[in-house]
Amino acid sequence: MRRTARLLTGTALAVAAAGLATAPVYAADSGSLEVYPSSVVPGEQVTVNTAACGDGATAEGDASAVGAGRFTLAPSTHEQDAIGQFKVPESAQPGTYEIVATCAESGRRVTGDLMVTMTSTRQQVYPRGSVKTGVGGALGPDPVQTAAGVAALAVAAAGGTWLLHRRARGDGI
Numbered sequence: 001m002r003r004t005a006r007l008l009t010g011t012a013l014a015v016a017a018a019g020l021a022t023a024p025v026y027a028a029d030s031g032s033l034e035v036y037p038s039s040v041v042p043g044e045q046v047t048v049n050t051a052a053c054g055d056g057a058t059a060e061g062d063a064s065a066v067g068a069g070r071f072t073l074a075p076s077t078h079e080q081d082a083i084g085q086f087k088v089p090e091s092a093q094p095g096t097y098e099i100v101a102t103c104a105e106s107g108r109r110v111t112g113d114l115m116v117t118m119t120s121t122r123q124q125v126y127p128r129g130s131v132k133t134g135v136g137g138a139l140g141p142d143p144v145q146t147a148a149g150v151a152a153l154a155v156a157a158a159g160g161t162w163l164l165h166r167r168a169r170g171d172g173i
Contacts, residue, residue, distance in 0.1 A: 032052070032112060033050045033052075033111055033112030034048065034049050034112060035047075035048050035113065035114050036049075038113065038114065038115060039114075039115040039116075039117055040088050040114065040115075040116060040117070041088075041118065041119065042090045042091065042116060043087070043088060043089075043090045044088055045085055045086075045087050045088075046068075046085065046087070046088060046099075046114060048061060048083070048086075048099060048101065048112060049073070049076065049078075049081040050073065050081060050101055050110050051079060051082075052101075052108055053082050053101075053103035053105065054105070054106070056075045056080075057075065057103055057105050057106075058072065058082060058103075058104045059072075059073035059082045059084070059101045059103045059104055060073070060101065060104065061073050061084050061086065061099065061100070061101045062099070062100045062101070062102070063088075063097075063099050063114075065097040065098055065100075066088055066089070066092050066097040066116060067088075067089045067091060068086040068087060068088055068089060068092075069086070071084050071086040072084055082101075084101075088114075092116045094116050094117055094118050095115075095116055096114070096115050096116075097113070097115075097116065098111050098113060098114075099111065099112050099114050
């Protein structure tokens with residue numbers, strides 16, 4: 001009984017310690033800049049938001065890395081976020097760009113990544129051709145192997161029938 005109690009107590013303490021160790025990870029998550037969509041083609045609108053500045057705070061955004069210049073993040077009614085938008089210029093080159101926001105009151109700086117591509121990821125892509133599973137079909141590309149397989153099955157069926165017939169007559173196997 002004591003051994004079980006010690007084991008349960010030790011397990012409970014380990015779980016509690018693990019929970020305390022992961023708590024700062026969730027708190028640090030509010031310090032990022034969310035970029036939506038994270039992958040765009042030149043000319044599209046991008047929305048950024050952050051909860052790092054606090055409730056009702058504003059921030060100044062900087063998307064000059066991608067050529068969009070500065071923009072303002074205003075307080076939002078959604079979970080104490082500051083939200084802003086900018087348009088990616090038509091002249092933007094493919095690559096990953098860092099978007100920065102600086103909180104007006106605290107001066108805290110948060111960043112997020114924006115990927116510029118030349119093809120939209122939102123287009124529907126339809127599959128073409130057959131699926132290459134490696135198993136093959138019933139009539140595979142080699143008719144000689146198919147014929148050999150059919151012949152092997154026929155021999156096995158004939159042999160099995162012959163053995164069952166001998167057993168039924170009582171000749172033994």
